[in-house]
Amino acid sequence: xxxxxxxxxxxxxxxxxxxxxxxxxxxxxxxxxxxxxxxxxxxxxxxxxxxxxxxxxxxxxxxxxxxxxxxxxxxxxxxxxxxxxxxxxxxxxxxxxxxxxxxxxxxxxxxxxxxxxxxxxxxxxxxxxxxxxxxxxxxxxxxxxxxxxxxxxxxxxxxxxxxxxxxxxxxxxxxxxxxxxxxxxxxxxxxxxxxxxxxxxxxxxxxxxxxxxxxxxxxxxxxxxxxxxxxxxxxxxxxxxxxxxxxxxxxx
Amino acid sequence: xxxxxxxxxxxxxxxxxxxxxxxxxxxxxxxxxxxxxxxxxxxxxxxxxxxxxxxxxxxxxxxxxxxxxxxxxxxxxxxxxxxxxxxxxxxxxxxxxxxxxxxxxxxxxxxxxxxxxxxxxxxxxxxxxxxxxxxxxxxxxxxxxxxxxxxxxxxxxxxxxxxxxxxxxxxxxxxxxxxxxxxxxxxxxxxxxxxxxxxxxxxxxxxxxxxxxxxxxxxxxxxxxxxxxxxxxxxxxxxxxxxxxxxxxxxxxxxxxxxxxxxxxxxxxxxxxxxxxxxxxxxxxxxxxxxxxxxxxxxxxxxxxxxxxxxxxxxxxxxxxxxxxxxxxxxxxxxxxxxxxxxxxxxxxxxxxxxxxxxxxxxxxxxxxxxxxxxxxxxxxxxxxxxxxxxxxxxxxxxxxxxxxxxxxxx
Numbered sequence: 001x002x003x004x005x006x007x008x009x010x011x012x013x014x015x016x017x018x019x020x021x022x023x024x025x026x027x028x029x030x031x032x033x034x035x036x037x038x039x040x041x042x043x044x045x046x047x048x049x050x051x052x053x054x055x056x057x058x059x060x061x062x063x064x065x066x067x068x069x070x071x072x073x074x075x076x077x078x079x080x081x082x083x084x085x086x087x088x089x090x091x092x093x094x095x096x097x098x099x100x101x102x103x104x105x106x107x108x109x110x111x112x113x114x115x116x117x118x119x120x121x122x123x124x125x126x127x128x129x130x131x132x133x134x135x136x137x138x139x140x141x142x143x144x145x146x147x148x149x150x151x152x153x154x155x156x157x158x159x160x161x162x163x164x165x166x167x168x169x170x171x172x173x174x175x176x177x178x179x180x181x182x183x184x185x186x187x188x189x190x191x192x193x194x195x196x197x198x199x200x201x202x203x204x205x206x207x208x209x210x211x212x213x214x215x216x217x218x219x220x221x222x223x224x225x226x227x228x229x230x231x232x233x234x235x236x237x238x239x240x241x242x243x244x245x246x247x248x249x250x251x252x
Numbered sequence: 253x254x255x256x257x258x259x260x261x262x263x264x265x266x267x268x269x270x271x272x273x274x275x276x277x278x279x280x281x282x283x284x285x286x287x288x289x290x291x292x293x294x295x296x297x298x299x300x301x302x303x304x305x306x307x308x309x310x311x312x313x314x315x316x317x318x319x320x321x322x323x324x325x326x327x328x329x330x331x332x333x334x335x336x337x338x339x340x341x342x343x344x345x346x347x348x349x350x351x352x353x354x355x356x357x358x359x360x361x362x363x364x365x366x367x368x369x370x371x372x373x374x375x376x377x378x379x380x381x382x383x384x385x386x387x388x389x390x391x392x393x394x395x396x397x398x399x400x401x402x403x404x405x406x407x408x409x410x411x412x413x414x415x416x417x418x419x420x421x422x423x424x425x426x427x428x429x430x431x432x433x434x435x436x437x438x439x440x441x442x443x444x445x446x447x448x449x450x451x452x453x454x455x456x457x458x459x460x461x462x463x464x465x466x467x468x469x470x471x472x473x474x475x476x477x478x479x480x481x482x483x484x485x486x487x488x489x490x491x492x493x494x495x496x497x498x499x500x501x502x503x504x505x506x507x508x509x510x511x512x513x514x515x516x517x518x519x520x521x522x523x524x525x526x527x528x529x530x531x532x533x534x535x536x537x538x539x540x541x542x543x544x545x546x547x548x549x550x551x552x553x554x555x556x557x558x559x560x561x562x563x564x565x566x567x568x569x570x571x572x573x574x575x576x577x578x579x580x581x582x583x584x585x586x587x588x589x590x591x592x593x594x595x596x597x598x599x600x601x602x603x604x605x606x607x608x609x610x611x612x613x614x615x616x617x618x619x620x621x622x623x624x625x626x627x628x629x630x631x632x633x634x635x636x637x638x639x640x641x642x643x644x645x646x647x648x649x650x651x652x653x654x655x656x657x658x659x660x661x662x663x
Contacts, residue, residue, distance in 0.1 A: 057576065057656045078580040085578020096573045096660070100269060110577040112258060157577070 003066075004164055004197050005031040005054065010063035012049050023049045025220040026063070033164075034195045036188070036231070038208035041217035048169075050217065051201050055088055055167050056080045068164045085113050089158025091168035095150045097142040097157075103129060104138035107156045114161075128156035132186055148179035155186055165197040166190070172207055178241060184210040185234035210234050255583075256590070263591040266563070274595060277559045281599025281639065282606055284549030285632045289607025291545040292628045294614060295538020297621035302534050306527040308445045308454065310386045312352075312490055314497060316344075316483040316504070319518040335517040337478035338462070340507060344485060347503055350496035352488045355382035356462060356480040360470040364458055365430040366418040373414050375431065375458050377465025385486045393425035393440020396461050404463040408436040411455040412444040429458075434468045436460065493522055549635065552599065553643040560592050560647035571651050572659025585652040592644020593637055600636025604629055 012024040023046045031037055041047040052058035053065060056072055057080075065072045068087055075083065084090075089110075097106045107125040116124070129135060132152040142150050151171060158166050168187070172180030188210060191198045200211060208214050209232045216224035267274040318336040341356040358377040363370055376382075383395050396407045408429060415424050424438045445454040460469060466477070487496040497520050504518055564571070571584060579587075608629075611622040 052657050055576070057660075078582075081575060081578050081580045084576060090576050092660070096569065096576075098570060098573070100265065109574070112255075113574075113578040113580070113583055161578075 002033055003030040004033040004035075004068055005199075006064070006066040008064040010050075010053070010065060011061045012046070012053065012058075013061045023220050024053075024060070027220075027222050028063075029215065029222060029225065031165075031197065031199065033197055034191070036191045036198045036210075036212045037200070038211035038214045039199065039201045039217065040203060040205070040208050040214060041223075042203065044219075045217040046220040047201055047217045051167065051169055054165075054199065055090060056083045081113075085110055086161060087164045089161065089163040089166040091151070091154050091158050091166060091171045093170040093173040095142070095147075095154045095174070097150055097153055099142055102139045102141055103134065103145070103153045103156075106142070106153055107160050109157060110161045124160050125156070128160045129153070131159060131190070132156045147175050148182060151175065151179075151183055152186065155183070155190075159190065159196075163196070165199055168198070168200045170202055171200060172202070172204070177206075178238075180204075180207065181234050181237055181241075185238060188234050255586070259587050259590040260594065262587060263594040266567075266591055267595060270563075273559060277555050277595055278599035278602065280552030280555035281549065281596050281636055282552075282603040284545070284552040284639075285600050285603025285636050286607035286610055287545035287548050288542055288635070289604060289624060289628060289632055290610040290614065290622070291541035292538060293607070293611035293622040293624040294620060295534070295541045296623040296625060296628070297615070299531060299534040299538055300623050301621050302527070302531050305446070305448060306524070306531065308387070309448055309523060309527075310484070310486065311524075312487040312493060313385065313523045314485040314487060314493065314500070315521045315523055316340075316485060316500065317519045317521070318479070318482075319516050335508065336480050336483060337476060338480055339478055340504060341480065341483050343507060344483070344500055344503060348496060348499040350487055350492040350499055351485055353381045353385050353486045355379055355385045355484040357382065357482055357484065358462060358465050358470055358479075359481045360465075362431050362458070362469060364414060364418065366424075366427065369418045371414055371417040373411075373456050373458055375460060375465060375469060377460050377462035377470065379462055382459070382484065385484050388445075389443040391441040391443045392423055393438065395459075396439050401461040401463050404467055405461055406434060406436045406464060406468070407439040407461065409439050409459040410441050411457040411459075412441060413453055413456040414458055415441045431458070431460075432469050490524070493524065497522060546635075549639060553596070553639040556592055556595055556640060557643040557647060559595075560588060560644055561650070563591070564588065564647050564651040567651075568654065568659045568662040571654050572656050572662065575654070575656035576660060581652045584654075585648045588648035588651045589641065589644050592648065593640035596636045596640030596644075597633075600633050603636065604632055607632070 007030070008028045010024055010027040011022070014021045014023055027050070039047050039050065049058065053060055056067070056075075059080075060073060063073075067083065070083065070087075072080070072083060098109070104122065104125045107128050108121045111121045111124065126135075126138065129138060132155050134149060134152050134156065137145065137149065140149075142153070145153065151174075155166075158168075166187075171187075172183050175183065184207060187198050187200065190196045198211070200207065202208055209228070211228065212231050213225070213227045215222065216226075316336060336356075338356045341354040344351055345354045355378060360375055361372065362375045363372050379401055380395055380398055382388075388395075391412065393409070395409055396405060400407055408431070410418075410424060410429075418424065418429065419427070423441075425440055427438050428435045429438060430436070442455065442457075442459075448454050462480075485496065485500065487493045500520060501516065505516065508517055510517065574584060574587075608624055611624050614620055615622045
């Protein structure tokens, strides 16, 4: 399989006053298309910085980063915005949905910055919401949805542009464990059925256990890169859990 | 296009979230635009009133007065010497190509009597051309004719003020009034003209044929029976005024046998020029009022900038998210600029309505004439949009150049 992400000798320094801080120290790795990778490490390990660079929100100090065959290192602000728009789907810990805006419109947001006609935007948003199991909730606003549902809307938003990779930064951090597993089940489904490359940043080994490959960082260096022989299946885990009353739905 | 419509929708939604805040911000623009509209309206009304008054004295008007001359070292005042005659008037009309009409007049103060009523007024001895030059129309009756002038007919035309004071509301036409013990038949009444630009009542006058006035009422000038108080001259067009003045000056110097190097024995005044100065001062006042009102518009604009800066700070995370999903610098800039312009344009529209209402109230209660032109409304509209762009640009730029990482992390 071809690599969707190639990172070579990546270095990121920050300057705090006079003292340069080396956050990422000469990192190289590749991620294959269709893989499900978790990135782990304690806080301060540089995983957030790596995440920002992978997400084209930040530029490396030196080294090469190829995303889907495009060298991202020397692009300017607006070119990076376009790469994010076309190639990357983001899922955040805090969902980051627009308040007072319907689920459908939240999902359409990335398409607003393309030339997609309104009708196509609506159709694609509808399809993405169906994908995450939120059909029928298009007109709900974030305040009328539970945390898990909000995160599903966010996942639908990350899907809507047919990205090369989905980057999820602590996607289950603000949710209880059962809902967290539900989210992982959606990720696994998207990964298996649609072949979308998933990259999940987490500090929780239970969450990392659902990925195919786990990359560990410590002090700005790649510490461990292991392929999981037997990733857990989130759907099976959910079935095994004692039945719980269905997620409360706030009426609209 | 698609994006602009979307931006406007987003802007309306964002403004609706903070209704009170948006309304108060708009209030600044509303007051500014309303003040500009009302003040410029007042100024334009004053200018229009002066223009009306200038129109009322007649168009393209030049006045020739008998001048001051020196006689044996003693200088005599303007009009002291009967240097201007009815023949001069005829000569000017005949020989100056830039002159359309001339009207010689003699004038004096008289007491007019009708029955038990009497009224002190100004008598003007004129020819029928006077009516054309001064742009008079008749309220009732007829003006006297050239034949009446030649025959020194005892006919009089009354100004409205005189007619009112002698006859009240009844029509004086055909009645007989007594001026200096001479009975005059009233031929008609002039349509009122109101005040002159210098504040005189132009309707407080009685017009007689010039021949009758000199012979029967005012008494002929001893030095020259043909002498007139002044000549009113109408040029053929506004552009020909200067040419007409020059032609008259040459002709009169020749007729009066004034040697080169000596002073004129007459004075020529371009009336339009005199009153144009008044008009200019009214326009200056109008501009001044508008400028003062514009200051409040600028203050309103600063209010918009203030609120937009607050809004950008509040929505830092939203901006970060939009950047993350692909909004370019220009997209964010447009979004906040559209929001600021929407705010200022809405304020502008409401301000125009308030300004129109205010100027109507001013003209109704204060009895000032106001004039709000469509141009000033358009200008106010465009200006308020510009205020939005100008004061919205800095906050929008600030939003557009936020660092997406920090914006996303902002609490």
